[in-house]
Amino acid sequence: MVIIDLNDLFQDQAKLAKLDEYVDTSLEQAGEGNDVTLTGQAPVWLYLKIAHALHGKARRLIYRSPVTGDVVIFDHNPL
Numbered sequence: 001m002v003i004i005d006l007n008d009l010f011q012d013q014a015k016l017a018k019l020d021e022y023v024d025t026s027l028e029q030a031g032e033g034n035d036v037t038l039t040g041q042a043p044v045w046l047y048l049k050i051a052h053a054l055h056g057k058a059r060r061l062i063y064r065s066p067v068t069g070d071v072v073i074f075d076h077n078p079l
Helices: 016-030 044-054
Strands: 002-005 035-039 060-065 069-075
Touching: 002 016, 016 044, 035 044, 044 060
Parallel strands: 002 035, 035 060
Antiparallel strands: 060 069
16 A cells, blocks of 8 residues: 655645646656555645546555545456
């Protein structure tokens, strides 16, 4: 399981101008075909963009927060 804390991608405040950088870093951390969990304090637009970028790269994507716990976004595991 790869855990990506989106809050670690930026300092103070996420910037739309750096969105491609955030996506590239997340794809690098996620690798290919892994189960990935996104967590951390970040704007919803960043979560949505990273989730979209990981579709087709991650086998399973989970959103984790203290409020919701784990929520499966997609699961391409054939088992």
